[in-house]
Amino acid sequence: MSAPRAATAPATVLSVRDLSVRFRMRGGRHVAAVTSATFDLAAGECLALVGESGCGKSVLASALLGLLPGNAQTAGTATVDGVELLGAGERTLATSVRGRRVGLVPQSPAAHLTPVRTVRAHLEETLRELAGTPRRQVRAAAVAAAERAAFPADHLDRYPHELSGGLAQRAATALALIGDAPLLLADEPTTGLDRDLVNHTADELRRHVRHVTDGTAGRALLMITHDLVAAERIADRVAVMYAGRIVEISRAADFFGGPGPRHPYARGLLAALPERDFVPIPGLPPELGDLPPGCAFAARCDRATDRCAGVPDFTGGLACHHPSPGPVPGAAAVRGSATHA
């Protein structure tokens, strides 16, 4: 278990600076999956990381957990509770990072569960190892942990291959909520769930993050999601990623209501929702192995000018030469819909 953090809130739990991840490919080519990501996460805070499929969200999370494949090269820094994650040895990652400082709701939960162990066995082992639950209390604690993630108690003796996608998701969430890691990474935690379960999962994750123990100011959540409805329900801030770069970070209240985001891509994501204009962003994102020079969104952007031939700096939470000053057309809360970005 990590040492108690100082009571001066809000403490920074995660600090990411200029994090880049490149994959070496055959023929000397590279895929620039994440480029210069910089952000902090404070105790008690939920940050939703959104963006189209393939923009680098999961690679960023894998970098924080030391789960990148052998052809990955990283640069920059990422610290949780002051412990550097990038370049940490396998022993450090296994004994003091994964589960201890960084909890995970994985994107493919079934693949993270051991095929020959039941859900109950997974929960009981995690309770003993991460929460120090005494043997005589572990059975009841496993049932309670399952309940938190709306995993039905009468399915606890099932093996991973006997679970639907939604049940595997709930089992993975139940496991992740057991730990006391200061940072929780949740990669698409609401996939395969109906709207009621999405709301339940979002609320439990939020409760977990806000929970205060031992005088600490709570934990932090980085939630990767396509589901803007879940993001609106849970997030304090929203980070928008495009072609490997974080292009805007804003307060969720501003993103979903009020003035809306300022980056044309972020505005396009919102405008594509059926509850808004239902207008898709024209064109496709560039290949991360063949990025154009300058702003990667310029080819799809109706505000682009010659200036966009240069990569915009990420300053004040925004990387755009021509940010929008005004509100998103048709802006209204998307809460209550089952729409994905």
Ligand SMILES: Nc1ncnc2c1ncn2[C@@H]1O[C@H](COP(=O)(O)OP(=O)(O)OP(=O)(O)O)[C@@H](O)[C@H]1O
């Ligand atoms: N081992 C690898 N070797 C080469 N490229 C990789 C490797 N792993 C991931 N990539 C590439 O990195 C890019 C980002 O992938 P990532 O899984 O992070 O996207 P994502 O935003 O999480 O998408 P999704 O929402 O679909 O999960 C993709 O173009 C992917 O093909």
